[in-house]
Amino acid sequence: MKDAAQAGRPRPPLLLNNIGTLLTLQGGRDPRRGRELGNLNVIANAAVLCRDGKIATAGPEREVLKHAKELGADPEIESFDCKRGTVMPGFVDSHTHPVFAAPRLLDFEKRIQGASYQQIAETGGGIRSSVESVRSASEVDLAQGVLAAFRHMQSSGTTTAEAKSGYGLTTEAELKSLRAIRQAAGEWPGTVVSTLLGAHVVPPEFAEKPHEYVKLVCEQMIPRVASDKLADFVDVFCERGAFTLPQTELIFDAAREHGLGVRAHVCQFSPQELSRLKRFSPASFDHLDCLSDQDLKSLAQQDTVATLLPGASYFLAHSYPPARRLIEAGAAVALATDYNPGTSPTTSMPMILSMACTQMKMTPAESISAATINGAHALRLGGSKGSIEAGKDADLALFAVSDYRELCYWFGGNSCSAVVLNGILMKN
Ligand SMILES: [Zn+2]
CATH class of the missing domain: 2.30.40.10 (Urease, subunit C, domain 1)
Known part of the structure; x- marks a missing residue:
């Protein structure tokens, strides 16, 4: 930071x-x-x-x-x-993926014509299609894209942003992505919190041996990122077609061992048993569109912030997270853009507030708190921001x-x- x-x-x-x-x-x-x-x-x-x-x-x-x-x-x-x-x-935008080289316009058109997010991912689109261009991009070019994103965010009121890697998926390309974030952060007067998302998806070369990729994340990426002080958090996309709960636990163990905080993308397309991750005290669980009643109640008892990302629901035209039920149960709800080229290409927090009000029935006041003070807590910055x-x-x-x-x-x-x-x- x-x-x-x-x-x-x-x-x-x-x-x-x-x-x-x-x-x-x-x-x-x-x-x-x-x-x-x-x-x-x-x-x-x-x-x-x-x-x-x-x-x-x-x-x-x-x-x-x-x-x-x-x-x-x-x-x-x-x-x-x-x-x-x-x-x-x-605004504290506590969930963004700004390190990418190109928009995913082909995926966008395919989805309009009826293909689902999973179908696109299975045919080589989705996250994997952003990987090749990030691997071949220079650090300077990536940093320019990240800085442009920070400036766009700023133009609609964002002053703190979390920024994830996650489209490199090799140790070198993930480190390059995090260095690009650091370079852009050095040129922007706002505040940036970096997150390693090496476990975004299993890259094609590990398709038959995902456990080896998890090993690479735990034994190479996390130690390098920790020793180079390139990130504050480690994130995992815990989802069907990405990483399983046991794999997430292994990655969280490695993060903890190296003194990094943890957060996770969970329950976006399918429910997961979140209680298994409770012992890691994640800073946030993000998405939560398919949250079970049991996990919803349990979240209300935790410090883990429930970060809702309605931009992805809007762009994929699928159901929105259960904001009202979470608020009424007593969970700490935050809102973020999930800025990324595949599922939420927006840097605008006011647009996210509009969705939170009209689609998730949060009041304007609730959505403003969720996008400021609770976003700060999701980044463990509640004492200085928000x-x-x-x-x-x-x-x-x-x-x-x-x-x-x-x-x-x-x-x-x-x-x-x-x-x-x-x-x-x-x-x-
Ligand atoms: Zn995300």
Whole structure:
């Protein structure tokens, strides 16, 4: 993870004034669950003062201006007029796959003509079709694509992004993908969390001996990634046609042995017995479209965040995850884009919020919490990201709307007019 605020030279304090509606999401150290998910902590007529990349004060404008004066540095303070718009924590997009070389347009057309995701995968399309181009791409070219993705994310309000490898599927190509993420992260003022997804799918050359590929992930990829400090997490696509639960356990064991956190793609197309993975305390279980009642109840008792990815349901035209049941059971629900070339080619968190509201019946307030504070917890960054409170990183998004519900209401456009990333103001 990179913190740009620590890397740059000192900047003057930044004052965001004339905020019509401020959503602080202040309160509590834990992810939001149940009714709490809808609590945004809304303040009208507000301001936010940022200093040294952190939030110094946030609240009613009069109080914040008083604090700014006390700093005794008025002429040096950089002021930004928010023109009565809505300011909230920048989105934390906790699940993305930005390291790829080309869109998958053939798969897209085939699916429109009736082929299923599995049928496309079985005939050499799907994840495997992205592998060849990533293996042959240069690290510099991959890094450029990742940086372009981060900038797109930023343009619609994202200030922290998780980024996975997973289209290389050799030790060298996975390391190259993670180095591309690191290079792009070094050029972007936002915050990036890297994840090794060497276990995305079994590559064709291991089709007859998947256990050997799992061994390669455990004995080569994970140790190299850990020693080069290229990732914070290890992820597994635990699914029919990808990796089994026992294989996932082996990979998680290796990750733990090397001090890396774990997360997993689970229950996207078929249910899995998630209780078997509980002992690893995964940071998140992602997708959960086919979750059993038993696992749903068990998730409500865990710290593991339930990360829902409606973009993939939309793009594949299949059922959406059971958001209402998860929220009502008390699970910690997050929302992310799942940005990837095969099943969710979008970087727009506002579009994901729209889907969460219209297709999964989350309220606008619930979807905003899920996309900010709970996304931060899914990356184990709940102490520094996801809400606007003194001492946390200055990651903010400004939208040219007077009511926060408009974020979820207008779809397909972009009302984000500026972001602050680790204290750095970037206008759209
Ligand atoms: Zn994914």
